[in-house]
Amino acid sequence: MKRFAVTALALLASTAAVTGARAETVVITAARMLDVASGKLIDKPMIVAVDGRITQVGRQGELADSSKIDRRIDLGALTILPGLIDMHVHLSSDPTLSGMQALRYPASFWTVLGVAMAKRTIDAGFTTVRNVGAADYADLGLKMAIERGSIPGPRIVPATYAIGATGGHCDSNELPAAYVFDRPGIADGPDGVRQKVRELHRRGAEVIKYCATGGVFSIGTSVGAQQYSQSEMNALVEEAHMLGMKVAAHAHGNNGIKAAIRAGVDTVEHVSFADAEAFDLAKKAGTWFSMDIYNDDYILAEGAKNGVPEASLAKEREVGLKQRQTFQAAWKAGVKMVFGSDAGVYPHGDNGRQFAKMVEWGMAPADAIRAATVKAAEALGREADVGQIAVGRYADIIAVAGDPTADVNLLRDIKAVVKGGALVKDAR
Template identity: 60%
Template sequence: MQKLRLITWCLTANIILLTLHSGAKAANKEEPITVVVTADKMLDVAKGTFLNHPQITIRNGRIVAVEQVGATIPAGARKIELPGITIMPGFIDMHVHLTSDPHYGGYRGLEFTDNFWTAVGVANAKKTLDAGFTTVRNVGSSNYDDVAIKQAIEERQIPGPRIIPATYAIGATGGHCDTTEFPPSLTVPTPGVANGPDEIRATVRKLRKYGAEVIKFCATGGVFSKTDSVSGQQYSLLEMKALVDESHMLGLKVAVHAHGASGIKDAIRAGADTIEHASLADDEAYTLAKQHGTWFSMDIYNDDYILAEGEKNGTFPESLEKERMIGLKQRQSFKNALKAGVKMVFGTDAGIYPHGDNARQFKTMIDWGMTPIQAIQAATVNAANALGRTADVGEIEVGRYADIIGVKGDPLNDVTLLQSIKFVMKSGEVIKEIK
């Protein structure tokens, strides 16, 4: 009898605990958050047309309806009214370096501890988001800092854009992605340096292991590497193909730093997804890019900043000389690539100029041949396509993240309005409010 009572007591206690647990779960379960945004106009970036008096319904950070004012508003929804504002999807910058700051050029960066640059990246992430760039591709940083910043943003420890990190850029010994400004007696860690197909494949695997979501490699020399030729090819076609094949096998897209024509063309032949800079591309490169569906990401604004501020910032004289040689040619290549029908995305190389000024490039793109809607498409629908993220970013469309920015006026009439974003929302959360 006593044993039976004990069993009955245990069963009763378990039932009570299960009931309390279920009740606590029900009480703690958050109701879906519904937000309704209304504005004066919405720019449909895919069509290049405006929708008057849009009404966007958002639930749990995703868009569930794109309608016009007057449509039914869900009960209990939070309303955000933006009179006089034109809304559009948050911008995507395909080429940034959040942990870089142009004010510390040349050897000046050696004055600081390694973790200083992580803190710089935190500050730059906020500036980038406030400027209306809700998604960025960070194509190169040390110490896996871009992964750390991405994690901190996703854990809501700091504000910042959605980050697609590359971690270290991969490159050959002595190349643009190596550290070349020191004598042999000084060595620094170079996790991204790899030579030969097998070593390159292993490096791709290592970077993916530690958080890379895109692989970036250096096919040619660069402006800010001290000792190489800006146009000289630094990986063979065989090495590039090994890198691209390994990356694609692992589900990663590949971005390629390439200024010189031969490096650009071999990177395209190897199957790279985007060519960064593409400064000295020629007619054959344009043809190859069209054949392979390769995107060009050309940072044509920053030449103005480098030549105006570089010497004051401590930039190496060798780098300034290379920029003088290549800046105008890159802009001419941009115009020629556009005419040839090469697919283009928006990439600025932010970190070479101050973060938060990303939108200054829109005007430069228009000055060199794009229409305003083409420039905006490069930073929205085109970039989403190149990322393989057409299901969640790049448009104000049902199912995508509620990444919404707003300006006063018509950005197709005055693209410089994009340099003064009045409203920013990322994943349904208001980041910057109308003042």
């Protein structure tokens, strides 16, 4: 008790010292700013941030008392826009270590690998990511290290383990069944999935991701086959929502997509074989689609060299074009869409390559950008924090050399990144 009292007094003293410190004011200027909500460019913007959050947005010469400015970040002739949001990444994955060769590495390797991937991600302009599946709670460890300032990286919304049915896409089917090993993401039955959601929440998950259907990279699963019953999905989603967490459902097959939407999931990932009925269900429920329509190019070009089994490559050939056609049809039908790349299946840092595919398959550049900013923030339930350059949000800002609404490929060449009012990349 005496040690506890001493510790408590020290914490109180530390808190008082922090409270008494003067807040740091940063001013950020550039030639132009993209207002992502309207799609309009604003000349000579000025953003004022205090302790990492935006307090004023206006034009140069109109804001801020210069005597109170602690730092200035002048981005010169560049165009600024909000830091990008990727709703589907796996930071502790490396596509060049696919298939059986990944089994050569210990669990600790993948967390260390994630440090490098987090740096590539923020350098690519993605200041917030939703990590929808990581072994050994690697995404939680990365999040904590980034928030302490120990390593560079984006803001992470961690799912920890993806939940899946025995033998399904989120299980580990690479080895013969006689090999018994721990599979922390596996849960079966309504009570089982409820308990698993509670356990992951207890461990630090902020979003729940589960596998409603088979997938491309799992062994022995049909890519579109439903793998959880409606009652299991209902129980999982109900439990997660009761705990205040949003839910992402991995689903390629049409039946699994519809079952996930009926269960009340917040986002459906991949959505390869959805039909018009699924679109109508999604629109009525307010469900977001997160569709990784770039990575097919990488997987089919590099997958065999990286160790992806032929069975998985065959499934990718089945999925790739159809998924892009579904993306186009869903967008035309008015389904809500967010940016989700599945980085980790292809190299981290190349996230921005997907913008061009989204435009090729039906979106205007401004819509593709909104999918990775204001719309993604809404789907996350964090629109008060990220997604726009607006008062109250984090001062997470990126800069490009030109107008990204005219040439979306500019988002593959990020010149500067500001996170929380601090310049973390300057490649001018």
